[in-house]
Amino acid sequence: MLDVHIDDFYMDCAAILLSGLRAFPRQQPLFIEDISGPDTVDEFGLHSPRHMAALGAVQWLQEEGFIRFSNINRQDSVDDFVLTSKAFTRLIPPVENHYLRDHNGALTDATPVFQVLEFARLQNDSLWVGELIRECLLASQQA
Structure with a gap:
């Protein structure tokens, strides 16, 4: 089993x-607290490790070409955030059957990756989210 911080990353x-x-395709600000949850800075003005991990995920996705943004505002948000074509095209195709889980017909073989990912996220199923991120988004990089 993966470390909890990898599950949080996914x-x-x-x-x-x-x-x-x-x-999509509109640019928008992205607030890090919307990803990591509420954050309080310490007596030195430093963000929590959880907040910084979420900011790291934003930066990593940019470096890997999945998102674009213009700048980081005091580690609180990014400006002009938008998906790249690479991310968009990996989120919209139908998911393969073996990534669907038995959820009483809520998902079908024509369900796009993003809907399955959202469903898994709402179920708070970090293992399923991790599998979808690895196989449907990251594994496609090697092809």
């Missing part, structure tokens, strides 16, 4: 990508 990536898809 959940953060899902939240970031789904947020971008909801507004």
